[in-house]
Amino acid sequence: MSKLKRLFRDAGLRVLRALGSELVDVDTGAPLGRAFLFTWRGRLLVIGLENAVRPVFLPQQRLTYWKQELGFTVHRPPDFPPRGQGS
Amino acid sequence: MARVLNVILTHQPPAAVARMVAWWSRFVDPAQMLIAAGGSRADFAAIAHPQKVFIEDPRLHTVDHQREFQSYTGAFAAVAKWLAGRAETHVSWCEFDHLPLDAGFNVRQLARLEEERADVLGLHVHRVDGTNHPHYLYHQHNPDFHEYWARITQREDSEVILSMFGSGSFWTREAFEAVAASTEPFRVYLEIYLPTLAHHLGFRVRDVPEQNEFVQVRPAFDEVVDDMRAAGAWAAHPVKRRWLDPGPARSPSATNPRRASPSRRIVWLPAHPAEGTLSMLRHWRELEEAFQAAQAPDLEATSALGRAPGPRPRAHRLVRAWHKYLAYPRLVGQLQGVDVLHILDHSFAHLLRHAPAGARKIVTVHDIAPLADHTLTLAQERRFRRTLTWLNHADLLLCDSAYTAARVRELVGAGPRLEVLLLGVNTHAFGVPIPFTAPLPLPAGPRLLSVGSVIPRKNLGAFPAILRRIVEQCGPVSLLRVGELLPAPLRAEIEAALGGGQLAELGRVSDTELISIYQASDILVFPSTLEGFGLPLVEAMAAGCAVVSSRASSLPEVGGEAALYFDPAEPGEAAAHVVDILQQPPLRAALVERGRLRARELSWESHREKLTAIYRRLAGE
Numbered sequence: 001m002s003k004l005k006r007l008f009r010d011a012g013l014r015v016l017r018a019l020g021s022e023l024v025d026v027d028t029g030a031p032l033g034r035a036f037l038f039t040w041r042g043r044l045l046v047i048g049l050e051n052a053v054r055p056v057f058l059p060q061q062r063l064t065y066w067k068q069e070l071g072f073t074v075h076r077p078p079d080f081p082p083r084g085q086g087s
Numbered sequence: 088m089a090r091v092l093n094v095i096l097t098h099q100p101p102a103a104v105a106r107m108v109a110w111w112s113r114f115v116d117p118a119q120m121l122i123a124a125g126g127s128r129a130d131f132a133a134i135a136h137p138q139k140v141f142i143e144d145p146r147l148h149t150v151d152h153q154r155e156f157q158s159y160t161g162a163f164a165a166v167a168k169w170l171a172g173r174a175e176t177h178v179s180w181c182e183f184d185h186l187p188l189d190a191g192f193n194v195r196q197l198a199r200l201e202e203e204r205a206d207v208l209g210l211h212v213h214r215v216d217g218t219n220h221p222h223y224l225y226h227q228h229n230p231d232f233h234e235y236w237a238r239i240t241q242r243e244d245s246e247v248i249l250s251m252f253g254s255g256s257f258w259t260r261e262a263f264e265a266v267a268a269s270t271e272p273f274r275v276y277l278e279i280y281l282p283t284l285a286h287h288l289g290f291r292v293r294d295v296p297e298q299n300e301f302v303q304v305r306p307a308f309d310e311v312v313d314d315m316r317a318a319g320a321w322a323a324h325p326v327k328r329r330w331l332d333p334g335p336a337r338s339p340s341a342t343n344p345r346r347a348s349p350s351r352r353i354v355w356l357p358a359h360p361a362e363g364t365l366s367m368l369r370h371w372r373e374l375e376e377a378f379q380a381a382q383a384p385d386l387e388a389t390s391a392l393g394r395a396p397g398p399r400p401r402a403h404r405l406v407r408a409w410h411k412y413l414a415y416p417r418l419v420g421q422l423q424g425v426d427v428l429h430i431l432d433h434s435f436a437h438l439l440r441h442a443p444a445g446a447r448k449i450v451t452v453h454d455i456a457p458l459a460d461h462t463l464t465l466a467q468e469r470r471f472r473r474t475l476t477w478l479n480h481a482d483l484l485l486c487d488s489a490y491t492a493a494r495v496r497e498l499v500g501a502g503p504r505l506e507v508l509l510l511g512v513n514t515h516a517f518g519v520p521i522p523f524t525a526p527l528p529l530p531a532g533p534r535l536l537s538v539g540s541v542i543p544r545k546n547l548g549a550f551p552a553i554l555r556r557i558v559e560q561c562g563p564v565s566l567l568r569v570g571e572l573l574p575a576p577l578r579a580e581i582e583a584a585l586g587g588g589q590l591a592e593l594g595r596v597s598d599t600e601l602i603s604i605y606q607a608s609d610i611l612v613f614p615s616t617l618e619g620f621g622l623p624l625v626e627a628m629a630a631g632c633a634v635v636s637s638r639a640s641s642l643p644e645v646g647g648e649a650a651l652y653f654d655p656a657e658p659g660e661a662a663a664h665v666v667d668i669l670q671q672p673p674l675r676a677a678l679v680e681r682g683r684l685r686a687r688e689l690s691w692e693s694h695r696e697k698l699t700a701i702y703r704r705l706a707g708e
Binding site for chain 1: 204205206212213214215216217218219220223241242247249250286288289290291292293294296
């Protein structure tokens with residue numbers, strides 16, 4: 001990538017992250033980084049996030065039909081036992 | 088007793104390798120070091136270190152590693168072969184720019200492996216399935232991706248996908264050899280493939296989190312190396328240019344490993360996906376799959392736009408213009424080290440203007456029908472003609488049929504060389520039965536099929552007359568219509584000819600649905616007056632559907648002896664052929680059989696073989 005293009009992209013991402021919001025893990029509350037979120041053509045675009053996160057709809061304490069919340073979490077660090085000891 | 092083999096993967100020139108070995112020798116016994124060299128054979132021969140192995144794998148030589156799916160499969164296989172009969176119990180795998188910093192490098196890795204009861208230690212090991220991890224998302228697009236892991240896994244959960252950095256990892260010999268012995272089913276980026284395969288083969292893959300911070304770009308290695316050691320670093324990465332002599336003695340392979348590679352680099356320039364041309368996307372995907380299935384060792388074919396995406400709608404014209412005339416030419420202008428540049432769609436012939444110097448240039452011309460059937464506006468025709476003037480700058484024009492070749496010759500004169508290469512059909516995909524799940528209730532009676540757009544040269548206006556005659560002689564038949572929706576008056580005429588409920592308009596369908604529709608139909612009726620090739624004919628044949636086609640333009644050349652032909656101006660002749668097929672089951676069986684044979688002649692495998700020969704010939708000239 002050319003230096004100029006990289007410069008523009010980094011500057012753009014810096015601005016978008018500043019405009020965006022801090023994402024937190026819905027399970028642990030740990031920060032996941034900043035990202036700018038917006039919808040476009042029925043999709044949620046996530047700009048500037050540097051961590052691998054999983055989107056999850058959040059459980060409701062009170063039943064609402066008109067609003068649901070989408071949060072983010074991460075996989076726990078891989079810790080699978082070797083073959084033959086369960087998986 | 089544990090014995091570690093330190094494999095160092097490099098493509099650098101011998102002098103740089105000597106400097107690298109000198110650094111490594113401060114921390115590791117040289118007898119435990121194996122240089123896995125992926126540069127040129129001449130560089131390999133000149134490497135002084137006695138333990139070395141040559142890696143001959145074009146997929147090692149990538150520029151954009153992630154988008155080109157860089158692979159260590161060939162390197163792993165070569166090292167595993169070298170290991171045969173030796174006593175090493177573990178393999179430490181490092182790229183040339185991954186440096187040990189500690190004399191206890193191997194001891195610490197061994198101890199950690201033991202402590203974790205692991206088979207593989209990696210850096211930045213993460214579980215990435217279901218996440219936004221770009222490498223995962225890039226592979227998720229391939230339907231075979233998850234199916235492959237489900238097939239080979241020895242775990243309960245086949246969904247698990249792991250990622251780790253490729254720069255440095257530590258393996259038990261058993262895990263290393265098991266991964267080296269596996270055949271990569273399709274292109275997978277090494278940072279996904281290696282840990283995920285090890286995991287699904289039943290090996291335990293663990294991260295070394297406290298070492299991850301030493302694997303990142305830093306401005307000046309020498310200034311921070313002591314700090315890193317003090318902070319507990321075993322190794323550091325990346326330290327890319329450390330071994331290169333800045334003087335003039337540097338080998339060309341040091342700056343451009345691809346040029347040192349013995350393989351020829353072929354770059355495809357397909358029609359941009361924003362155009363939304365399904366047939367062009369399918370052509371690109373089939374080529375990609377055919378070359379992936381049997382990559383020639385001396386040719387490395389990739390697309391400048393990465394992997395072929397799935398079907399997508401046509402973008403707004405401003406977006407299309409942006410890609411076609413600004414972004415795409417710019418991308419082509421940045422290409423380097425290309426031996427053959429192949430434009431897969433003549434509508435993008437203007438990209439030849441930006442072709443890298445020294446590259447041989449091929450353009451595939453599918454048809455120039457828009458000039459003949461006068462469906463373009465004056466401005467569109469002017470733009471199309473201007474694009475076609477670039478055909479004269481190509482070294483070779485590949486035409487889909489002899490008919491198209493003759494029309495192109497008239498257009499470009501005696502200039503460029505011109506060859507005919509018939510397109511292919513995926514005989515495997517079209518031959519495997521797929522249950523038909525129609526969104527509409529399927530009409531009763533024998534099913535005729537019409538596939539394609541509704542532009543005038545498709546001659547769909549002939550259908551009412553054809554269908555009326557068939558119904559008169561055979562009773563009720565139905566028509567399945569795939570593609571652009573029919574104009575309301577034509578639809579009304581066809582419904583009147585067929586009777587109520589006998590027309591099923593299925594619109595634009597997915598590739599899988601299209602195959603099932605071909606298989607569920609009895610006869611494809613194709614009254615087109617002008618085609619550059621006639622893909623529906625061979626697709627129908629591959630799916631076991633009889634074909635009644637117009638004898639106009641390229642269609643008899645494509646269908647051969649496996650179809651019945653009619654004059655597109657004579658609906659009675661078309662109807663007579665359909666009636667014959669419906670009333671004579673042996674005739675239908677013979678047409679289906681001949682169709683399957685014809686489709687096999689036009690498979691993508693045979694297309695790839697011919698194209699490979701053309702690439703070799705052109706690159707060698």
